[in-house]
Amino acid sequence: MLDTIVAPATNISTQAISIIRLSGQDSFKILNSFIKKDLPYENGTRLRNLYDSEDKLVDQVFLISFVNPNSFTGEDLIEINCHGGVLVTKKIIQILISGGARMAERGEFSRRAYLNQKISLIQAQGINDLIESKNELALKISAKNMSGRTNVQIEEIKKEIIDVISMIQTAIDYPEYEETDNVTPENIKVEIVQLENRVKNLVTISKRASISKEGIKTAIIGIPNVGKSSLLNSLLNEDKAIVSDIKGTTRDVVEGEITFDNFNLHLLDTAGIRKTEDKIEKLGIEKSIKIATEADLVLYLLNSEENVEDLLDVDRTKTIFIINKSDKFDEIERTKIKAKFQDLNPIFISALNNDLSDLILKIEDKFNLDELVKSDSIILTNTDEIARLQIVNEKIAIALKNIENGFSIDLVNIDLRAALEELNELLGLNEIEEEIIDNIFKKYCLGK
Ligand SMILES: Nc1nc2c(ncn2[C@@H]2O[C@H](COP(=O)(O)OP(=O)(O)OP(=O)(O)O)[C@@H](O)[C@H]2O)c(=O)[nH]1
Numbered sequence: 001m002l003d004t005i006v007a008p009a010t011n012i013s014t015q016a017i018s019i020i021r022l023s024g025q026d027s028f029k030i031l032n033s034f035i036k037k038d039l040p041y042e043n044g045t046r047l048r049n050l051y052d053s054e055d056k057l058v059d060q061v062f063l064i065s066f067v068n069p070n071s072f073t074g075e076d077l078i079e080i081n082c083h084g085g086v087l088v089t090k091k092i093i094q095i096l097i098s099g100g101a102r103m104a105e106r107g108e109f110s111r112r113a114y115l116n117q118k119i120s121l122i123q124a125q126g127i128n129d130l131i132e133s134k135n136e137l138a139l140k141i142s143a144k145n146m147s148g149r150t151n152v153q154i155e156e157i158k159k160e161i162i163d164v165i166s167m168i169q170t171a172i173d174y175p176e177y178e179e180t181d182n183v184t185p186e187n188i189k190v191e192i193v194q195l196e197n198r199v200k201n202l203v204t205i206s207k208r209a210s211i212s213k214e215g216i217k218t219a220i221i222g223i224p225n226v227g228k229s230s231l232l233n234s235l236l237n238e239d240k241a242i243v244s245d246i247k248g249t250t251r252d253v254v255e256g257e258i259t260f261d262n263f264n265l266h267l268l269d270t271a272g273i274r275k276t277e278d279k280i281e282k283l284g285i286e287k288s289i290k291i292a293t294e295a296d297l298v299l300y301l302l303n304s305e306e307n308v309e310d311l312l313d314v315d316r317t318k319t320i321f322i323i324n325k326s327d328k329f330d331e332i333e334r335t336k337i338k339a340k341f342q343d344l345n346p347i348f349i350s351a352l353n354n355d356l357s358d359l360i361l362k363i364e365d366k367f368n369l370d371e372l373v374k375s376d377s378i379i380l381t382n383t384d385e386i387a388r389l390q391i392v393n394e395k396i397a398i399a400l401k402n403i404e405n406g407f408s409i410d411l412v413n414i415d416l417r418a419a420l421e422e423l424n425e426l427l428g429l430n431e432i433e434e435e436i437i438d439n440i441f442k443k444y445c446l447g448k
């Protein structure tokens with residue numbers, strides 16, 4: 001049997017009320033040893049005085065009891081609402097530990113809920129994400145995942161795979177049955193195409209959304225003195241990086257985080273890139289180039305005097321070229337600069353004057369996730385989950401290719417089974433055989 005665990009369900013701080021949760025088979029027994037009148041073994045609410053082991057009154061507490069399996073963890077669980085001082089809360093936790101409970105590990109309540117099949121893995125992840133959501137889209141997705149809706153749709157995909165597998169399996173095992181007459185490679189292909197589209201869409205949409213959770217890794221690069229640190233400061237609205245007119249001011253990366261409605265930028269201000277003999281500056285420059293390569297978005301600041309041929313070779317699809325210090329140019333100069341860099345379609349800003357509106361618009365446009373926010377599609381944001389779903393997608397694609405190439409249907413089934421196994425991993429299940437067998441008999445009524 002698992003230990004009885006205890007933990008604060010709220011931050012321990014000075015507030016009106018703190019909630020402590022106690023979960024496990026001894027919850028009632030442990031709590032009852034610190035109150036005068038036993039808490040009845042039933043779902044309900046009670047007010048009680050709580051005493052320490054020396055019979056000194058600690059606090060008047062409001063208790064909410066849940067008898068297994070009707071609780072979040074699926075175990076006997078008691079929520080203790082006490083007065084919200086730091087000392088009182090800690091004291092009550094200590095008392096419960098002295099009575100036989102132990103401090104819960106991180107996430108242990110959710111883990112137990114999962115072990116007792118109260119929530120799925122995706123829901124558990126959703127709970128975590130919800131707590132850590134940084135922007136609206138992330139909040140919406142995690143709320144959906146927590147509610148279990150995502151699971152329902154994954155279950156549907158799973159059901160479709162099982163249907164196709166059963167269809168093929170029945171045709172192989174019972175060729176004499178009439179029901180299997182319509183199991184032609186053509187029919188199977190139609191089913192698999194539908195399946196593949198569904199999974200592929202989910203992978204694509206999830207990948208796009210996952211950046212909303214992780215934050216878009218954004219490198220600010222350019223030659224020294226072009227105003228990279230000034231741009232970082234202006235975006236963050238604080239003097240985070242040192243700005244000076246000395247070239248090579250920034251030697252190491254300075255980071256910052258900025259939140260838009262539906263996504264976050266994780267900004268990395270880098271050392272200016274130029275030829276130098278200074279060892280430390282050289283190291284900084286190497287790092288700048290590496291960061292630009294790994295970034296999801298590059299803000300490449302240009303000096304109007306620069307030669308286009310001297311620019312760093314960056315992936316243009318993820319780069320926004322920017323002419324800073326636009327406060328220095330009149331209209332004629334602007335037109336000239338535009339012509340000079342026309343292939344790069346640069347945006348004009350002035351970090352000094354906090355004039356960044358065109359850049360902000362461009363970024364919002366690039367990462368417009370509005371349709372995702374409005375869409376009803378389910379979305380996975382956990383990288384492991386997306387990776388698994390991608391494997392499901394690949395297996396289905398192989399099955400499709402095999403059937404198109406005229407391979408026998410039992411070969412096709414091997415990859416579909418592999419896809420199913422992966423999907424079960426995603427759902428935290430693993431009893432394929434039985435499910436397929438169940439489905440065959442349910443659907444086809446073989447042998448009655
Ligand atoms: N006029 C004008 N000056 C600016 C602007 N942005 C930055 N500067 C000035 O340009 C100089 C260099 O700015 P930084 O932000 O330190 O440049 P950097 O690219 O980070 O330079 P390194 O760290 O050396 O690579 C400073 O004197 C800034 O005040 C701007 O929009 N307009």
Ligand SMILES: [Mg+2]
Nearest residue numbers: 228229249250
């Ligand atoms: Mg700098």
